[in-house]
Amino acid sequence: MVTGPRPLGVVVDLDDTLYPQADYLASAAAAVGVAAGIAGLDGAAVHAALRAELAAGSDAGGTIDRALLAVGVPRAALPGLVPPLVTAFTGHTPPQLAPYPGVADALRALAAAAPLACLTDGTPAIQAAKLAATGLGELLPVVVVTDALGGRAVRKPHPAGLLAVAAGLGLPPGRLLVIGDRPGKDVAVAAAVGARAVRVRQGEYAGAPDDPPAWAVVDTFPEAAALALDLLGTRRLTPSGEMSRVGLQSGA
Numbered sequence: 001m002v003t004g005p006r007p008l009g010v011v012v013d014l015d016d017t018l019y020p021q022a023d024y025l026a027s028a029a030a031a032v033g034v035a036a037g038i039a040g041l042d043g044a045a046v047h048a049a050l051r052a053e054l055a056a057g058s059d060a061g062g063t064i065d066r067a068l069l070a071v072g073v074p075r076a077a078l079p080g081l082v083p084p085l086v087t088a089f090t091g092h093t094p095p096q097l098a099p100y101p102g103v104a105d106a107l108r109a110l111a112a113a114a115p116l117a118c119l120t121d122g123t124p125a126i127q128a129a130k131l132a133a134t135g136l137g138e139l140l141p142v143v144v145v146t147d148a149l150g151g152r153a154v155r156k157p158h159p160a161g162l163l164a165v166a167a168g169l170g171l172p173p174g175r176l177l178v179i180g181d182r183p184g185k186d187v188a189v190a191a192a193v194g195a196r197a198v199r200v201r202q203g204e205y206a207g208a209p210d211d212p213p214a215w216a217v218v219d220t221f222p223e224a225a226a227l228a229l230d231l232l233g234t235r236r237l238t239p240s241g242e243m244s245r246v247g248l249q250s251g252a
Contacts, residue, residue: 009171013180014120016203019099025054027094035088045071097133106225107139115169117142121155124148142168157188179224187214198224
């Protein structure tokens with residue numbers, strides 16, 4: 001049962017919500033392997049070690065340092081080797097990142113129904129390269145990268161990013177609906193401003209507990225978009241991908 005006023009806008013996460021972040025990480029790790037080879041290291045070994053570190057947790061810092069240590073690089077040599085490898089990672093531009101099935105159509109439907117924005121954590125240049133590689137940029141008129149507002153300290157669930165989105169859309173923060181894959185970030189940031197969230201259970205954090213709990217939990221982004229469209233009281237996606245008319249009572 002939905003309570004409270006219906007949302008007026010929709011905010012979507014990027015990584016593991018619109019596309020599989022593992023694809024980007026694999027591509028960036030390969031770029032680091034090439035750079036490691038140029039630096040005189042065993043590029044293939046560094047590539048493999050970095051992929052293992054990223055698989056253990058992509059949010060953790062120092063992954064390149066640990067990958068080099070894992071392949072036998074002395075700790076004393078890290079200061080001279082790590083910076084160019086970090087540059088290879090952060091400067092990597094993936095040629096293409098395929099969105100999850102149905103994402104583009106779902107975004108088009110959302111954009112036709114309500115103001116739409118993307119809120120994502122990370123280095124601004126990296127997040128911009130990811131979004132460009134997905135080909136979804138033109139469907140997201142407002143994009144806020146939290147790190148551009150104050151670095152890692154204001155990453156979700158800090159409310160600064162979502163407040164900036166609300167200001168950009170000209171909407172009250174509490175009247176937004178957030179769609180994302182991480183309870184501790186996407187659901188939590190929505191809760192921080194009194195907004196609803198729909199969790200998409202996919203990607204690296206698919207098995208994370210629903211803490212804090214979302215308004216709804218689904219398995220795919222198109223399912224989340226269908227719920228959002230239903231909640232907005234406009235149209236929603238049917239299982240066949242077509243649109244059907246739905247309506248909600250005022251204030252539902």
